[in-house]
Amino acid sequence: MTNPKSFQDEWITAAERDPYAALGISLNAEDRRILKRYRYIAKLLHPDVQTANDAPITQVSEQLIAKVVNPAYQRLKQEKSRSETLANMRFRVKQLDRQNKLTPSFESAQQLLRIPEAEVEVFYEKTVNQLTAKQFDSITEFATVLSGLSQLNLAFLHRKISKPIRPKRTGLVAVEPSASSSAEVSKPEESKPTEPPVINYAEKYGIRARTYLSKGNYEQAIQELREALKIMPNGIEIHSMLGQAYLMKKSYGYARAHLKRVLELNPNHSIALKYNQVLEKRMAEHQKSASQAAQPTPKAKQRKTTEQTTQPASKSSNAKQAPWFKKILGR
Numbered sequence: 001m002t003n004p005k006s007f008q009d010e011w012i013t014a015a016e017r018d019p020y021a022a023l024g025i026s027l028n029a030e031d032r033r034i035l036k037r038y039r040y041i042a043k044l045l046h047p048d049v050q051t052a053n054d055a056p057i058t059q060v061s062e063q064l065i066a067k068v069v070n071p072a073y074q075r076l077k078q079e080k081s082r083s084e085t086l087a088n089m090r091f092r093v094k095q096l097d098r099q100n101k102l103t104p105s106f107e108s109a110q111q112l113l114r115i116p117e118a119e120v121e122v123f124y125e126k127t128v129n130q131l132t133a134k135q136f137d138s139i140t141e142f143a144t145v146l147s148g149l150s151q152l153n154l155a156f157l158h159r160k161i162s163k164p165i166r167p168k169r170t171g172l173v174a175v176e177p178s179a180s181s182s183a184e185v186s187k188p189e190e191s192k193p194t195e196p197p198v199i200n201y202a203e204k205y206g207i208r209a210r211t212y213l214s215k216g217n218y219e220q221a222i223q224e225l226r227e228a229l230k231i232m233p234n235g236i237e238i239h240s241m242l243g244q245a246y247l248m249k250k251s252y253g254y255a256r257a258h259l260k261r262v263l264e265l266n267p268n269h270s271i272a273l274k275y276n277q278v279l280e281k282r283m284a285e286h287q288k289s290a291s292q293a294a295q296p297t298p299k300a301k302q303r304k305t306t307e308q309t310t311q312p313a314s315k316s317s318n319a320k321q322a323p324w325f326k327k328i329l330g331r
Helices: 010-017 019-023 031-044 055-076 079-098 107-114 117-132 139-159 179-191 201-214 218-231 236-248 252-265 270-294 298-328
Strands: none
Touching: 010 019, 010 055, 010 079, 010 139, 010 252, 019 031, 019 055, 019 139, 031 055, 055 079, 055 139, 079 139, 079 201, 107 117, 107 139, 117 139, 201 218, 201 236, 218 236, 236 252, 236 270, 252 270
């Protein structure tokens, strides 16, 4: 890898949204293909291979492996987590569609939205292979390919939103389908039952948690967010909401831990930065009030000194009166 551009924290967020783009693989990739790509990248960015490069480039390569490539592979190496990732991406496409914001700037993604249905699969796979061939040539190239692949994947899901993504083990060959062949293919597809959509449980937990937070029910919000965290351990928004909920509950230790995690994943997260400042201010106030409570008040000090001064006077007066009592008693 060349070009000593500094590591960008936005790559972490992009990889969390689309780990396929971070690894440079198709949405149709199966286990073996994912593992093969991961091993290739790990070998390419290994410190022993990067010894000939300058220190800044080596450092960025290490950060790419630790913060982008490894987390992306962990989310894609098992079929269950892949299904959850695809469900999250589909959900995002639907949101963008409803808001009319699915307007990619990447030229190939724009083209994918326009081409006939019969050419979508072939065009998509071909474009992915072209982009990933040079993804790790330089840091600048990595940033360009990551952005382009993310847009391409969203466009592909938009075209295939009603169809399940199936792993493909063989290469795709562009063939002009004839009228008779297309009719033959369409018959068995009609008889096949459609697969049920994968439920995005993490998103459901997050929605319920936001509702509880708005109502001030922080305990219930924390329970929902803990369940979401089991599905997405590095979910930035989940950690952010947990930090806010614990802050409102005055559980400052837990609040600090979750806000710190957000800033580790994205140091420029505006909400985490805001609530982190509020947390530090409240902790300082709490420590100040605790120290003041431990110190005696001026009135208590005055009462104590008064008691100390009156006690010797009473003792001396008693001592002076003692001889008169002795005379009366004849002693």
